[in-house]
Amino acid sequence: MWSLVILILLSLFAYILTDELIYKLQSLFINAGLFGIDLCKVSKEKIPEAIGVISGCVFLITILLFIPIGFGYSLMDRGNFPHHEFAELLAALLSICCMLLLGFADDVLNLKWRYKLLLPTIASLPLLVVYYVNFNSTTFIIPIPLRQFFGISVNIGFLYYIYMGMLAVFCTNAINILAGINGLEVGQSVIIALSIILFNIIELRGDQYKAHNFSLHIMIPYLATTLALLKHNWYPSKVFVGDTFCYVSGMTFAVVGILSHFSKTVLLFFLPQIINFLYSVPQLFHIVPCPRHRLPKYSAETDLLRASRTVVLKKDMPLLTKVVLRIFTSLKLVDKVEDKDGVILNNMTLINLVLIKLGPMSEVQLTKTLLVFQIFCTCIAFLIRYPMASYFYDLNIYNNFVS
Amino acid sequence: MWSLVILILLSLFAYILTDELIYKLQSLFINAGLFGIDLCKVSKEKIPEAIGVISGCVFLITILLFIPIGFGYSLMDRGNFPHHEFAELLAALLSICCMLLLGFADDVLNLKWRYKLLLPTIASLPLLVVYYVNFNSTTFIIPIPLRQFFGISVNIGFLYYIYMGMLAVFCTNAINILAGINGLEVGQSVIIALSIILFNIIELRGDQYKAHNFSLHIMIPYLATTLALLKHNWYPSKVFVGDTFCYVSGMTFAVVGILSHFSKTVLLFFLPQIINFLYSVPQLFHIVPCPRHRLPKYSAETDLLRASRTVVLKKDMPLLTKVVLRIFTSLKLVDKVEDKDGVILNNMTLINLVLIKLGPMSEVQLTKTLLVFQIFCTCIAFLIRYPMASYFYDLNIYNNFVS
Ligand SMILES: [Mg+2]
Ligand SMILES: [Mg+2]
Numbered sequence: 085m086w087s088l089v090i091l092i093l094l095s096l097f098a099y100i101l102t103d104e105l106i107y108k109l110q111s112l113f114i115n116a117g118l119f120g121i122d123l124c125k126v127s128k129e130k131i132p133e134a135i136g137v138i139s140g141c142v143f144l145i146t147i148l149l150f151i152p153i154g155f156g157y158s159l160m161d162r163g164n165f166p167h168h169e170f171a172e173l174l175a176a177l178l179s180i181c182c183m184l185l186l187g188f189a190d191d192v193l194n195l196k197w198r199y200k201l202l203l204p205t206i207a208s209l210p211l212l213v214v215y216y217v218n219f220n221s222t223t224f225i226i227p228i229p230l231r232q233f234f235g236i237s238v239n240i241g242f243l244y245y246i247y248m249g250m251l252a253v254f255c256t257n258a259i260n261i262l263a264g265i266n267g268l269e270v271g272q273s274v275i276i277a278l279s280i281i282l283f284n285i286i287e288l289r290g291d292q293y294k295a296h297n298f299s300l301h302i303m304i305p306y307l308a309t310t311l312a313l314l315k316h317n318w319y320p321s322k323v324f325v326g327d328t329f330c331y332v333s334g335m336t337f338a339v340v341g342i343l344s345h346f347s348k349t350v351l352l353f354f355l356p357q358i359i360n361f362l363y364s365v366p367q368l369f370h371i372v373p374c375p376r377h378r379l380p381k382y383s384a385e386t387d388l389l390r391a392s393r394t395v396v397l398k399k400d401m402p403l404l405t406k407v408v409l410r411i412f413t414s415l416k417l418v419d420k421v422e423d424k425d426g427v428i429l430n431n432m433t434l435i436n437l438v439l440i441k442l443g444p445m446s447e448v449q450l451t452k453t454l455l456v457f458q459i460f461c462t463c464i465a466f467l468i469r470y471p472m473a474s475y476f477y478d479l480n481i482y483n484n485f486v487s
Numbered sequence: 488m489w490s491l492v493i494l495i496l497l498s499l500f501a502y503i504l505t506d507e508l509i510y511k512l513q514s515l516f517i518n519a520g521l522f523g524i525d526l527c528k529v530s531k532e533k534i535p536e537a538i539g540v541i542s543g544c545v546f547l548i549t550i551l552l553f554i555p556i557g558f559g560y561s562l563m564d565r566g567n568f569p570h571h572e573f574a575e576l577l578a579a580l581l582s583i584c585c586m587l588l589l590g591f592a593d594d595v596l597n598l599k600w601r602y603k604l605l606l607p608t609i610a611s612l613p614l615l616v617v618y619y620v621n622f623n624s625t626t627f628i629i630p631i632p633l634r635q636f637f638g639i640s641v642n643i644g645f646l647y648y649i650y651m652g653m654l655a656v657f658c659t660n661a662i663n664i665l666a667g668i669n670g671l672e673v674g675q676s677v678i679i680a681l682s683i684i685l686f687n688i689i690e691l692r693g694d695q696y697k698a699h700n701f702s703l704h705i706m707i708p709y710l711a712t713t714l715a716l717l718k719h720n721w722y723p724s725k726v727f728v729g730d731t732f733c734y735v736s737g738m739t740f741a742v743v744g745i746l747s748h749f750s751k752t753v754l755l756f757f758l759p760q761i762i763n764f765l766y767s768v769p770q771l772f773h774i775v776p777c778p779r780h781r782l783p784k785y786s787a788e789t790d791l792l793r794a795s796r797t798v799v800l801k802k803d804m805p806l807l808t809k810v811v812l813r814i815f816t817s818l819k820l821v822d823k824v825e826d827k828d829g830v831i832l833n834n835m836t837l838i839n840l841v842l843i844k845l846g847p848m849s850e851v852q853l854t855k856t857l858l859v860f861q862i863f864c865t866c867i868a869f870l871i872r873y874p875m876a877s878y879f880y881d882l883n884i885y886n887n888f889v890s
Binding site for chain 1: 515521551558562570573574578580592598609610619
């Protein structure tokens with residue numbers, strides 16, 4: 085318990101340090117050509133980009149500095165030093181550090197997609213090895229209604245490792261594609277982090293308390309540094325966070341999900357990101373044309389944002405595209421205008437979906453709406469995880485396995 | 488032994504991959520504004536900078552991919568998994584990854600000196616914790632001639648950890664300041680790496696073979712990726728390696744020195760860097776004025792390099808400066824011209840020292856001369872470490888302790 089108190093104090097300090105460093109180092113980023121223009125503003129001033137590297141570094145340093153404190157008691161008694169727990173923490177830090185490096189390299193160099201998919205997989209390798217030697221529990225508990233088909237649990241063995249590797253890739257990219265308006269990336273990450281922390285605190289009384297304690301030791305410094313970033317990134321943004329931040333955040337959530345065995349709960353907290361990803365699939369796989377930016381369109385006269393649009397030419401339209409368009413139209417998920425040459429529809433992101441459903445709104449209102457939806461999804465996640473879990477699972481078995 | 492064979496094959500592949508990626512990704516660096524002009528050439532073309540990040544990443548990825556292979560045998564038998572060895576490797580990778588990030592950030596953002604000193608110290612923290620729990624041997628063996636004063640061995644306790652933290656800082660910066668002409672940073676690192684590998688191979692037969700085996704598993708992929716970098720960085724350089732490379736190299740050498748308990752032998756291999764550092768001290772601490780670049784001066788007519796110079800004004804010359812100048816002059820370590828206003832002397836780097844002693848020479852000849860000196864120092868190191876060690880130490884005790 086003392087270790088948590090010290091960690092919280094250290095995290096407060098980390099908040100102040102991040103805040104201070106963002107002020108101080110901004111000009112370095114602009115001098116290095118790391119800046120962007122806010123497309124949803126009238127002013128065309130240079131805004132420093134990739135500032136997530138500052139909060140990420142402070143986050144990493146906080147945990148590094150905490151190592152001698154966190155393991156202080158064990159350090160006295162070297163014979164019984166918990167090497168496996170220490171290896172767990174090191175693997176977590178290594179994966180996060182790799183993503184920090186990859187994200188920053190992406191912001192500076194603009195890497196190709198293949199690297200963005202390959203490198204997180206490799207970066208999660210130490211995690212998987214740690215998981216293998218420390219737990220190697222590859223069993224899914226089957227929900228009660230489905231047990232007649234699959235039995236009580238299914239051991240998916242090697243596939244479980246593939247699942248975990250893909251989780252890392254998914255988390256790192258999912259936040260990155262639900263982004264683009266002031267404060268959204270950071271805001272959603274703060275809400276996910278708070279959800280995980282709440283979940284950990286509830287579970288501290290359970291018999292998996294060690295795993296949840298571990299998760300808290302990662303999430304608290306993460307939250308502190310991210311809040312400092314949010315202060316500068318909230319509307320109107322003084323800094324942009326870059327891919328760096330999205331990658332670090334995604335990997336951090338994947339790391340605690342994997343090593344503290346609640347990866348499915350983490351996925352529940354990722355509901356808006358999953359919806360956004362599924363909704364984006366037609367454009368991500370170029371079934372529907374995908375312009376370089378899918379940001380909402382800013383109108384300087386009204387100071388409001390409206391959904392941006394893409395055009396599908398009717399000539400030589402592939403069958404798959406036709407089918408996809410028909411499905412999305414019948415589900416009322418796109419706002420579509422047709423003329424004789426082509427179909428004009430909104431870019432398929434959750435952000436644009438909100439705009440076509442609720443009408444044009446200001447940027448800050450849009451961010452708030454999306455964050456309220458994120459909070460709503462967290463409530464659903466807790467509903468599924470707790471009251472409804474007794475319907476899907478008998479809890480005695482459930483709590484003893486990976487959740 | 489098989490694990491070494493697989494590692495060598497993997498390293499060959501890493502060499503090819505690094506070589507390929509350097510070709511392919513160069514343009515990304517130039518587009519991102521990461522380029523420099525070679526000051527010692529007539530042509531003023533843009534040369535991509537910070538390419539060390541490519542070799543560093545491939546180096547890291549190679550070791551990450553090797554984890555499941557290297558621990559393959561242990562993975563079969565999870566009950567006896569060597570958690571402490573795994574933690575050792577993870578700590579090593581974490582420290583190297585932190586330096587890769589710091590180096591790249593420095594190349595992009597031009598960090599201030601304080602960060603360059605502070606961050607390697609923090610990055611070496613996991614190393615020190617691993618060292619503490621796995622060994623905690625903080626005993627120096629005293630050379631025989633000095634035993635009448637200090638006894639057989641001295642346990643310096645906590646100071647040993649300070650020494651190791653400073654070793655990381657020293658190694659990362661020492662390579663960085665013996666640099667600036669084509670192929671020198673990478674060339675010296677290759678020679679140090681080869682020296683360490685040779686030393687490890689010799690010691691594989693000793694009773695510390697596990698530690699030396701560990702070191703080999705880090706140094707071989709390092710050597711492979713660095714050789715690929717040397718191919719592009721050798722005179723005339725097609726790429727510059729940046730601080731990234733120097734930091735990663737320094738930390739890699741410090742890591743194996745610390746975790747495999749031959750930090751003093753590593754320091755012997757760093758003799759030219761130590762000489763360069765000591766010789767640079769008056770300028771590093773601004774006792775003698777230090778211009779922004781201390782590179783030798785290139786003359787386009789002769790295509791030769793000559794020592795660059797700095798000016799000390801005689802008016803208000805501090806006493807310390809006077810004393811330092813007198814000492815260095817009497818040791819014939821500076822080439823000095825005086826007039827009534829000031830003293831003109833060469834910039835105090837090993838590179839310039841070679842030029843004032845041997846006269847102007849071409850860039851490639853200068854690099855070769857310095858590398859020959861590096862090899863010469865390796866020979867001295869082996870001479871001290873082996874034949875002379877029996878004079879300084881009785882070897883039975885020595886081999887059982889940290890060397
Ligand atoms: Mg990018
Ligand atoms: Mg620099």
